[in-house]
Amino acid sequence: MSPLLGRAALAGPIVMAVTPFYGAGVDERSFAELAAWQVDAGSSGLCVAGPAGEAPPWRRGSASA
Known part of the structure; x- marks a missing residue:
C-alpha cells in the first residue's frame, strides 16, 4: 500500500497506447484488442493520449474524441 495514496502503488511496465x-x-x-494484448503480455497499465502525439488534435465534441 502506498502511504501517500492509501492504495496499492503501481508497479511494472506502463506502456504508451x-x-x-x-x-x-x-x-x-x-483498441480493446490492443489493450487486452498489452495486459496479457504483462503491462500494468496503459498511458492513453499521452506523449505519443495523439492528444493535441483531439478536441471536445470532435468526432474522434
Whole structure:
C-alpha cells in the first residue's frame, strides 16, 4: 500500500497506447484488442493520449474524441 495514496502503488511496465483510427474516429474494437494484448503480455497499465502525439488534435465534441 502506498502511504501517500492509501492504495496499492503501481508497479511494472506502463506502456504508451497507440490509438488505432478508422475513418474519422477511434477504432474501439481494435483498441480493446490492443489493450487486452498489452495486459496479457504483462503491462500494468496503459498511458492513453499521452506523449505519443495523439492528444493535441483531439478536441471536445470532435468526432474522434
